[in-house]
Amino acid sequence: MICDVCKTNTATVYLTQIVDGNMKKVNLCESCSKDKGVSDPTGFALADLLLGLGETQQVEPAVATEHCPVCGFTQADFKKTGRLGCSECYGTFSDGLASLIKAMHKGTRHTGKVPARLFRGIVRSDRLNELKRHLEEAVSKEDYESAATIRDEIRQLELEEDH
Amino acid sequence: MKIGWILKSRGEWMSSEGGHHPIVISSRVRLARNLAKMPFPGWAKKTERVRILDEIKPEVENLAQMRSSFSEQLNELSAMEKQVLVERHLISREHAAKGMGSAVAINPNQTISIMMNEEDHLRMQAMTSGLDLQKTFRLIDEVDTALEAHLDFAFDPELGYLTACPTNVGTGMRASAMVHLPGLVLSEQINQVINSINKIGLAVRGLYGEGTEAMGNLFQVSNQTTLGENETQIIERLNKVIETLIQRENQARENLLETKRTMLMDQIGRAYGILTHAFSISSKEALNLLSVMRLGIDLEFFPEEGRVLTTALLMETQPAHLQQISQQKLAAEERDHLRADIVREKLKNFPKPNKKKLPGSQAEGSASEAQ
Numbered sequence: 001m002i003c004d005v006c007k008t009n010t011a012t013v014y015l016t017q018i019v020d021g022n023m024k025k026v027n028l029c030e031s032c033s034k035d036k037g038v039s040d041p042t043g044f045a046l047a048d049l050l051l052g053l054g055e056t057q058q059v060e061p062a063v064a065t066e067h068c069p070v071c072g073f074t075q076a077d078f079k080k081t082g083r084l085g086c087s088e089c090y091g092t093f094s095d096g097l098a099s100l101i102k103a104m105h106k107g108t109r110h111t112g113k114v115p116a117r118l119f120r121g122i123v124r125s126d127r128l129n130e131l132k133r134h135l136e137e138a139v140s141k142e143d144y145e146s147a148a149t150i151r152d153e154i155r156q157l158e159l160e161e162d163h
Numbered sequence: 164m165k166i167g168w169i170l171k172s173r174g175e176w177m178s179s180e181g182g183h184h185p186i187v188i189s190s191r192v193r194l195a196r197n198l199a200k201m202p203f204p205g206w207a208k209k210t211e212r213v214r215i216l217d218e219i220k221p222e223v224e225n226l227a228q229m230r231s232s233f234s235e236q237l238n239e240l241s242a243m244e245k246q247v248l249v250e251r252h253l254i255s256r257e258h259a260a261k262g263m264g265s266a267v268a269i270n271p272n273q274t275i276s277i278m279m280n281e282e283d284h285l286r287m288q289a290m291t292s293g294l295d296l297q298k299t300f301r302l303i304d305e306v307d308t309a310l311e312a313h314l315d316f317a318f319d320p321e322l323g324y325l326t327a328c329p330t331n332v333g334t335g336m337r338a339s340a341m342v343h344l345p346g347l348v349l350s351e352q353i354n355q356v357i358n359s360i361n362k363i364g365l366a367v368r369g370l371y372g373e374g375t376e377a378m379g380n381l382f383q384v385s386n387q388t389t390l391g392e393n394e395t396q397i398i399e400r401l402n403k404v405i406e407t408l409i410q411r412e413n414q415a416r417e418n419l420l421e422t423k424r425t426m427l428m429d430q431i432g433r434a435y436g437i438l439t440h441a442f443s444i445s446s447k448e449a450l451n452l453l454s455v456m457r458l459g460i461d462l463e464f465f466p467e468e469g470r471v472l473t474t475a476l477l478m479e480t481q482p483a484h485l486q487q488i489s490q491q492k493l494a495a496e497e498r499d500h501l502r503a504d505i506v507r508e509k510l511k512n513f514p515k516p517n518k519k520k521l522p523g524s525q526a527e528g529s530a531s532e533a534q
Contacts, residue, residue: 071202083282085206087199087317087325090332101322101329106364107391110323112334113304115311122320 003029068092128157164233164271166244170487174251174273176292177475185461186409187294188341188381188474191252192303192398195326195335196285196310199317203327204265204280212264212280219279222313223268228275228306234268237261243492246483252290254278275306282327283335285310294405296338296398304394323390333390338398340405341370345380345458346415349423349430356411357382364388365404370450379450379477384408416462431459432516439510443499449480449506464516476509 001011009029067074073085075093084090090097102108114122131154138147176189197203201215216236224234237245237258245259253276254267265280278286287310289303310316317325324335331337347353357367366387369377384405386397419427434455437444444452457473459465478484480502486493489501 070200071206073202073206077206081205083203083205083327084329086202087197087319090319090322090325097329101332101390104330105333105388105390109321110319110333110390111396112323112336112393113307114320115316115318116308117311118318118320 001027003027003032005029005032066092124157124160128154131157164231166233166235166240168271169233169253169269169273170244170247172271172273173475173478174253176274176290177251177478183470183474184293186343186412187405188343189252189290189292190294190296190299190338190340191288191290192296192300192336192338193286193288194303194307194324195283195331195337196287196307196314196324197283197317197326199315201284203282204284205282205327207280209264215284216264216266216279219284219314220266220268222310223277223279223285225313226306226309228309229268229270229277232268232270234266236263236266238263243483243486247487248276250478250481250483255281255286257281258286274302277306283331294340296340296402297395300336300338300394300398330387331389333388334392334394334397336389336394336397337385338401339383339385340401342382342384342405342408342412343380343454343457344382344408344412345454346412346419348380349427350415350419352411352415356408360384360404360408363404365401378447379454381450381454416458420462427462428464428516428518430455431462431464434459435465435513435516438506439513440507441503442507443496444480444503444506445499446480446482446502449502450477453477453480459516464518466514469513472509472513476506479509480506 003009003011004027006029009031011027012030013028013033068085068089069092070088071086073089073092075096078084078089078093084093098108131150135147135150135154138144138150198215198218201207202211204212204215207215220234223229224232240248242259245254248254248267248269249256249259251273253269253273255278258265258267258278258281261280265278267279268277269275274289274291276288276290278288287303287306289299289306291299291302319325323333326332326335344353344356347356360367364387366383366385368383368385370379370381370383384401386401389397392400434452438449438452438456453473453476456465457470460467460470460473479488482498485498485501485505488505493501
């Protein structure tokens with residue numbers, strides 16, 4: 001098993017933490033575990049590690065200096081405040097946020113309300129994906145009659161999108 | 164509408180206009196929304212915050228739901244006025260600390276309040292008396308739907324509504340119920356109940372939210388997660404827990420009546436005695452005793468008509484409300500005197516506890532039947 005942090009050395013420290021009832025496991029090599037202060041469990045939070053927040057600037061300067069192109073926010077700012085800079089930060093810091101969001105919530109995908117303006121677009125793109133799948137199926141089965149009907153429907157939908 | 168009017172009138176949930184529930188005092192649902200690609204309030208510079216507010220505030224004021232509302236920038240309100248709004252749960256403690264570039268709008272019956280540039284650009288809340296989270300949600304959902312036609316909200320198909328704090332991402336919804344649990348507190352079961360609720364991913368907090376003490380046996384139960392379930396699922400999950408909580412509280416009360424009847428009657432009698440005769444009373448003591456009075460009403464020890472009065476006193480005995488009444492800043496000791504005066508005056512005609520009315524006193528078994 002290799003270390004989850006450096007991804008090169010063999011992991012020798014296996015850590016399990018329960019955060020809000022969710023079990024999280026991390027495997028670390030000896031040098032990374034020391035870097036993260038795993039020997040001192042009180043000063044260590046798995047969520048921080050997963051988000052890369054436990055890291056000092058020397059360890060991974062690239063992450064620390066990355067900033068949001070829209071608002072200039074950095075990951076160091078997030079560590080300080082626990083809040084993001086703007087809606088675009090979710091895209092900028094998506095790698096680090098994904099595991100944090102997974103640990104915080106019941107799921108990773110929004111299933112609730114969608115703004116009406118976007119709703120039609122989302123329904124259409126879902127329908128398009130479905131139709132494209134059906135088209136591939138029809139073609140692979142050499143059912144060209146169905147394929148033609150599906151292709152027409154796709155064209156119709158794509159035409160609407162342009163308007 | 165002027166702030167003075169809001170401060171003087173009681174609002175729907177305090178006057179129990181929307182019906183009441185013996186255990187659930189109020190239902191509240193808030194939605195967090197932000198403008199796309201604009202810095203969140205905590206990261207925005209002052210000029211940016213003002214610009215964002217200039218975009219949002221007129222749209223809020225134009226809403227049909229907010230007709231003849233109170234709407235004001237926070238730098239136009241005094242610290243005392245803001246504190247009154249905090250005590251009524253119309254703005255958060257964090258929002259009260261804001262000034263220029265932040266605002267609040269409140270509708271006339273105080274069921275809807277919209278905080279602008281709190282932690283998110285918009286924090287919209289609906290609050291109604293009793294237990295009806297679905298209805299409360301619909302109230303604020305309509306406001307959201309009306310606003311999104313005019314404002315470009317930050318939304319991601321995968322993550323939903325994007326919020327300043329990742330804990331609110333997704334629905335951006337926090338649904339909560341304020342519950343009165345004297346039975347579980349008196350029978351010392353409350354910690355166990357809170358722990359088991361926390362385990363299933365719901366939060367239990369004190370009267371004024373995060374990090375506040377549970378005074379007056381009042382607790383707020385709310386969802387902690389906002390992503391992965393839709394609004395109705397979150398509300399249904401919360402409703403189930405609240406139903407269980409109501410059952411547990413009723414059981415605790417019945418057990419107390421059966422096993423510790425004298426202790427219970429003594430507590431109610433003492434609460435009445437102190438509230439109607441004290442000349443100095445702290446906010447905490449008043450809240451705790453009013454809670455016991457309310458329990459007395461639930462147990463028919465006092466007439467039902469007293470309920471609205473005790474609910475209103477819960478608010479009116481809070482520090483900022485008192486200072487609002489006296490129109491001046493008061494020292495803690497002066498507040499305690501004024502508080503006692505007000506409570507004595509309001510409870511002047513409140514009937515003495517009626518021991519015969521206590522369930523089970525005349526007809527044995529009524530308590531056990533209900534079990």
